[in-house]
Amino acid sequence: MGLPLFFMFFCFLFVCVSSLGVQLQIQDKYVVMENEMLQVTLSNPDGIVTGIRFHDIENLLEVGNDEFNRGYWDLVWSKAGSPGTKGTLDRIETTNFTVIEENEEKVELSFTRLWNSSLEGKQVPLNIDKRFIMLRGSSGFYTYAIFERLAEWPAFNIDNIRMAFKLNKDKFHYMAIADDRQRFMPLPDDRLRGRGQALAYPEAVLLVNPIEPEFKGEVDDKYQYSCKSEDIRVHGWISTDDPPVGFWQITPSIEFRSAGPLKQYLTSHVGPTTLALFHSVHYSGADLILRFPQGEPWKKVFGPIFIYINSLLDGDDPLLLWEDAKQQMMIEVESWPYDFLASEDFPSLDQRGSVSGRLLVQERYVSNGQYISANGAYVGLAAPGDAGSWQRECKGYQFWTRADEDGYFSISNVRTGNYSLYAWVPGFIGDYRYDFNITITERCDINIGDLVYEPPRHGPTLWEIGIPDRSAAEFYVPNPDPGYINKLYVNHSDRYRQYGLWERYAELYPEGDLIYTVNLDNYTKDWFFTHVTRKKDNKTYEGTTWQIKFELKNVNESAIYKLRLALATAHVSELQVRINDPSTKLALFSTGQIGKENTIARHGIYGLYWLFNVEVPGTLFFEGNNTIYLTQTLSISPFQGVMYDYIRLEAPPPCDSTKNSLFCIS
Structure with missing residues (x-):
């Protein structure tokens, strides 16, 4: 993807020479992909990001951590019938490495792990393919994963799926997750015994003797920085050293996240840690456990997300990096769906369809029987189900938009398949579901006209x-x-x-x-x-x-x-x-x-x-x-x-x- 305009002004800092292109080195224990901007090292064949070199910074990740605890995909799973939402953490260390595509414009790498019956009870019954992509001239890299289970495999549950990065704690001290939610953060050491006092649950710690006195008496808790899915487009960290450097996780689409646009997920927190959550039971509990009975096949693509790294000149305001990251996020959103993925499981723009229409509300005790425009209504496509079932749906893809002031909506870039159309309207109780399922085919453009939602009403x-x-x-x-x-x-x-x-x-x-x-x-x-x-x-x-x-x-x-x-x-x-x-x-x-x-x-x-x-x-x-x-x-x-x-x-x-x-x- 391209660089924002003001970021290009500082391009000489990156030595922007496009002739080198993307390069790949395959070593015994590591795979290194690099372009003009940065170098990313992954363990071979585990598929763990062990290092990110950026200019004179040898590694943006925390070198004090073991290599498997720096940049990784993980999940939490359990056997079918297990109680609650606590399972086994699997850091998804893969067993096979393959180069999918390699040229000056792009490198795409695949790290896979296949399941067989000898692994029953020891490993989640999934085939997992972790992909990493680097493009020429891009100050970052992309990652996505393909999860697949076969029908004959044993039943199991999944609680959480995510990608985590543990950043260099000596450099990244300023966290930003929104314009009004950013600050200097305590150090991870401040949470340790002697510096932090455990509160009512492990995540919450009172800082009683922090390294930086300004944090004394504060509570640190990662859940204080959660966000609803529709708002988690970019978040990350800034190193205010000279030159200032930013590390950002950008999510251009939420189609692969569970439970709709309102579902709350963790973002960044003390570590310094930045997360990409694809599925979690937080703020929903057991209702959102992914449960797979025997006999049910499943396949889903999570991502891609973009890991974006930016920098400025010595003496520049580090907060400009946040503004630049937001601009880059908009570039990624406008580029969705990406056209450079090699996997056939990720459909391109011309393999998707769209739905449009208008939603009206009829509330006889509010408007004397007249129609009201569903201003600001959430309208979405999700797996077929009852009205409101989308908020507990977690196996398929969901596509959401907001209606305009006149109730008109358009849902674009929808994967092919069979969906129900759902909605809810701020200011009115209840959930709407369109009476008929909608089948999306390649390049379809379906207009379903005017729809009318009648909220539950008995009397005045x-x-x-x-x-x-x-x-x-x-x-x-x-x-x-x-x-x-x-x-x-x-x-x-x-x-x-x-x-x-x-x-x-x-x-x-x-x-x-x-x-x-x-x-x-x-x-x-x-x-x-x-x-x-x-x-x-x-x-x-x-x-x-x-x-x-x-x-x-x-x-x-x-x-x-x-x-x-x-x-x-x-x-x-x-x-x-x-x-x-x-x-x-x-x-x-x-x-x-x-x-x-x-x-x-x-x-x-x-x-x-x-x-x-x-x-x-x-x-x-x-x-x-x-x-x-x-x-x-x-x-x-x-x-x-x-x-x-x-x-x-x-x-x-x-x-x-x-x-x-x-x-x-x-």
Whole structure:
């Protein structure tokens, strides 16, 4: 790919001589590919990136680590039937090396590992092909992998698939994952015993005696730097030494990631480490484990991603490297799908198709029956399934876009295959699914015209709490305990990423639980962002009951009211609903145990979306004051609970006065 314009201004620093092209050296234990910009060394035949030389820097990776712990693909797997989401880490050390293509313009290398029955129980039943590509004049390299299983192979599970780079800790101290999420970072040594104090779980460490005093009293936790998939396009690290150098991981497409554009993944964190996550159970739990029963074949291409390295002249502002990395990211996005991959499993542009249309919303109690443009709707193609199934789908490819202000959408560069079309619209509850599956063929351009989404609706709104956007961000997020601060998130829009906020609930409500009064309280100030357990003593916790108080002037005892409970996440929780009598042994409604998303502990503001529609007989309401009791009953740990997205109480549907009084709108 080409270089951004301002980066080309500094091209003389790179000695930009295109005549050399790409060169390849094959040694006994190593394979070295290099061009005018950099040199990349991989172990032979393991396929581990052991070194990246850039100008006068001998190795951008951490030479203090063993060679297998510098730049590597890995996965976590388990045998079928294994409980939970903890499995065996496999660093995917391959056994065979092949040169796929070698010329002055390009080198593509293949490192493969084949499975056979003698490896059963010892190695994940997959054939794996790791590819690495270097192009002439490119200040970086590409990597992708092809995973394949045969139908007759044994059943197994996969929890996580990723590519990791451990960078030189003496050089890379500044991390950037977004315009408003970048900072100087602690050293990995600061997390060690004597310098760091372990907190409620291993990932979170309080820095009590860091090497750099400025970090003293901060909490370091890799989950504080997670992002939703659609926003993870470029992230990485800057060395502020002269000359400044940047190391960036660029993901031009998210078609190969699991669970849609909202799924949250890790990015960069203390190490210095930069990650490319392709599949993970974070913020979703067991619902997103890749489960392969015997008899199911599977093949998927993960990537390519681009590892981009840039530099400036001595004395230049190192933050210009972030701006340049964003420009390079746009170049990579506009070049997708790449045309230089040798694998037949990666389809080129002319082997793909597209779908377009328009999505409208019909909500009779919002627009008097008129159509509303689905402004900003998420519209996507994923494996055929029920409405909303895309957020738990993890074996196939997904293709997403956002509708414009008039509801028009276009999904391009779609692989051939059979898909369902899904959507959800910010501002409205529920999920949309097009009635017919869509078959994508090469070069097809399908326009499916106007589609209409009718969100769940029973009757007019009596009251509502929150915004239906699948996030709890609009609710009250407290200031953190001063002893557990991450300075990045002080006065930040993502303040929910601070450590220990779950403990603030009991401090704010020491004598009883949250009580919210409709038309008096403000959910941005009076509705705590997460419904958590309460600590009884140092070892035990108890469930909590929140109250919603409201007034009804007229009650139709012969009719049904509807309570809409949209949850942004749940973790090992059971939410029960009672009306006006909290002592009733049998709840009107219970979710049963739901969720293993661990969003509370991992500083998230949403995980998986849950929508519950509770029918409330009018006989349970009073004319005048009423109370709905929401009880989260399960209470073994501080991390159990739910986050609400949106709550709405709907009146019974009004009767149509033009017809018989017994006829009402359904």
